[in-house]
Amino acid sequence: xxxxxxxxxxxxxxxxxxxxxxxxxxxxxxxxxxxxxxxxxxxxxxxxxxxxxxxxxxxxxxxxxxxxxxxxxxxxxxxxxxxxxxxxxxxxxxxxxxxxxxxxxxxxxxxxxxxxxxxxxxxxxxxxxxxxxxxxxxxxxxxxxxxxxxxxxxxxxxxxxxxxxxxxxxxxxxxxxxxxxxxxxxxxxxxxxxxxxxxxxxxxxxxxxxxxxxxxxxxxxxxxxxxxxxxxxxxxxxxxxxxxxxxxxxxxxxxxxxxxxx
Amino acid sequence: xxxxxxxxxxxxxxxxxxxxxxxxxxxxxxxxxxxxxxxxxxxxxxxxxxxxxxxxxxxxxxxxxxxxxxxxxxxxxxxxxxxxxxxxxxxxxxxxxxxxxxxxxxxxxxxxxxxxxxxxxxxxxxxxxxxxxxxxxxxxxxxxxxxxxxxxxxxxxxxxxxxxxxxxxxxxxxxxxxxxxxxxxxxxxxxxxxxxxxxxxxxxxxxxxxxxxxxxxxxxxxxxxxxxxxxxxxxxxxxxxxxxxxxxxxxxxxxxxxxxxx
Numbered sequence: 311x312x313x314x315x316x317x318x319x320x321x322x323x324x325x326x327x328x329x330x331x332x333x334x335x336x337x338x339x340x341x342x343x344x345x346x347x348x349x350x351x352x353x354x355x356x357x358x359x360x361x362x363x364x365x366x367x368x369x370x371x372x373x374x375x376x377x378x379x380x381x382x383x384x385x386x387x388x389x390x391x392x393x394x395x396x397x398x399x400x401x402x403x404x405x406x407x408x409x410x411x412x413x414x415x416x417x418x419x420x421x422x423x424x425x426x427x428x429x430x431x432x433x434x435x436x437x438x439x440x441x442x443x444x445x446x447x448x449x450x451x452x453x454x455x456x457x458x459x460x461x462x463x464x465x466x467x468x469x470x471x472x473x474x475x476x477x478x479x480x481x482x483x484x485x486x487x488x489x490x491x492x493x494x495x496x497x498x499x500x501x502x503x504x505x506x507x508x509x510x511x512x513x514x515x516x517x518x519x520x521x522x523x524x525x526x527x528x529x530x531x532x533x534x535x536x537x538x539x540x541x542x543x544x545x546x547x548x549x550x551x552x553x554x555x556x557x558x559x560x561x562x563x564x565x566x567x568x569x570x571x572x
Numbered sequence: 573x574x575x576x577x578x579x580x581x582x583x584x585x586x587x588x589x590x591x592x593x594x595x596x597x598x599x600x601x602x603x604x605x606x607x608x609x610x611x612x613x614x615x616x617x618x619x620x621x622x623x624x625x626x627x628x629x630x631x632x633x634x635x636x637x638x639x640x641x642x643x644x645x646x647x648x649x650x651x652x653x654x655x656x657x658x659x660x661x662x663x664x665x666x667x668x669x670x671x672x673x674x675x676x677x678x679x680x681x682x683x684x685x686x687x688x689x690x691x692x693x694x695x696x697x698x699x700x701x702x703x704x705x706x707x708x709x710x711x712x713x714x715x716x717x718x719x720x721x722x723x724x725x726x727x728x729x730x731x732x733x734x735x736x737x738x739x740x741x742x743x744x745x746x747x748x749x750x751x752x753x754x755x756x757x758x759x760x761x762x763x764x765x766x767x768x769x770x771x772x773x774x775x776x777x778x779x780x781x782x783x784x785x786x787x788x789x790x791x792x793x794x795x796x797x798x799x800x801x802x803x804x805x806x807x808x809x810x811x812x813x814x815x816x817x818x819x820x821x822x823x824x825x826x827x828x829x830x831x832x833x834x
Binding site for chain 1: 623624630636637660695702731745746747762763765768775777817822824830
């Protein structure tokens with residue numbers, strides 16, 4: 311992991327944009343508008359909502375890809391697969407060269423704490439980072455389709471500029487969550503750790519017209535982490551949270567203990 | 573993370589079994605047979621193959637569940653969702669109490685290195701660990717339906733017994749990969765880290781009978797990690813690999829650097 315990604319001066323950065331809410335979601339359009347003059351933007355995103363798809367990939371059936379018209383002057387393609395599929399096919403089939411950065415979002419809804427694992431938005435960013443493309447996933451703490459992305463756009467642009475202008479590990483991956491409040495009320499940016507917070511599931515049992523049972527996933531989000539350097543804490547206190555994310559899932563502490571047992 | 577999971581003596585452990593190849597795959601039957609006399613086994617698994625589903629959950633549509641007859645004396649249910657859905661619904665709707673352990677597999681095919689992220693088998697195990705249920709995912713290094721699970725069964729049993737009889741963090745999660753060779757040739761068990769190895773994707777472009785393009789995900793697996801304490805190294809040298817896995821994706825090293833920038 312020694313190699314660094316650095317812009318060659320004078321050349322416009324190539325920016326891959328994707329999401330998990332689907333290519334026609336307002337959030338991805340807001341992201342494109344926010345960064346389009348920072349480089350050459352190419353969009354490769356799912357043709358339909360893919361929230362909660364985590365790091366799923368499509369195997370056993372092929373993908374379709376088609377060009378769409380989204381934002382003037384920006385090349386865009388919709389894919390029949392998952393957010394991770396989009397990153398894979400973008401790198402292999404769409405882009406002429408490795409992108410300088412991959413941006414995912416802006417997600418309609420937060421992806422703090424354990425949501426990083428369920429989120430298609432963040433899984434696309436993680437996939438880019440596996441492929442040695444620095445990446446940032448952006449999420450706005452408002453799940454509605456009509457969410458106001460103004461503040462999120464401002465911070466998405468600032469953070470993207472900062473990363474593009476610096477020297478970083480090629481596997482850099484950031485999980486950025488933005489409070490859904492007036493920009494003037496945002497207290498600033500906090501670098502955080504992922505909170506230990508989870509859902510207490512409660513499947514709602516119903517019966518269909520034929521009398522057969524079915525179950526809806528519902529549940530309550532519970533923050534079990536009282537630390538003040540977490541993404542949940544930051545959002546609750548009106549900060550933009552940045553959690554740097556990696557894809558080495560090895561639990562090194564437990565590894566030491568297991569070494570004595572096996 | 574201070575609480576420990578420990579069997580109350582005299583009480584049979586409750587063992588939740590799931591997988592991602594589907595409830596009728598030979599691998600899950602092999603796992604049930606291997607551990608069924610270690611406790612009370614309850615099976616909750618997908619009704620169809622779910623390989624590559626990663627940590628996907630089903631939102632936007634409900635789940636169906638039905639009892640199936642799989643192995644004599646073992647309660648078993650099939651679910652219309654993903655492996656992670658199976659763990660969630662098992663805990664909330666099927667089991668009378670929190671299971672003592674969750675076992676996932678035995679997967680038809682390896683889940684070493686980066687595959688831990690794509691794998692439904694391992695995502696089910698990770699989900700259990702998020703829910704404070706110690707868990708183990710087992711994978712055999714043979715993708716065929718007719719794979720010989722004898723050696724894998726032996727090691728699955730030994731490792732499950734060892735974990736059930738010890739005192740562990742409630743979030744313990746192990747990724748176990750077993751070489752597909754004669755048990756006598758297996759060199760032992762190695763506790764490892766996740767190798768940095770990935771796929772070099774190569775989407776194969778074809779045309780359907782109407783002349784429209786579609787793309788098959790193909791690719792070559794490349795091990796970029798030359799270390800000798802990785803799961804890929806262990807498997808190549810005929811060892812059973814155990815990688816302890818955690819769900820805190822925070823990159824703490826990068827966090828320190830970012831603290832100076834934001």
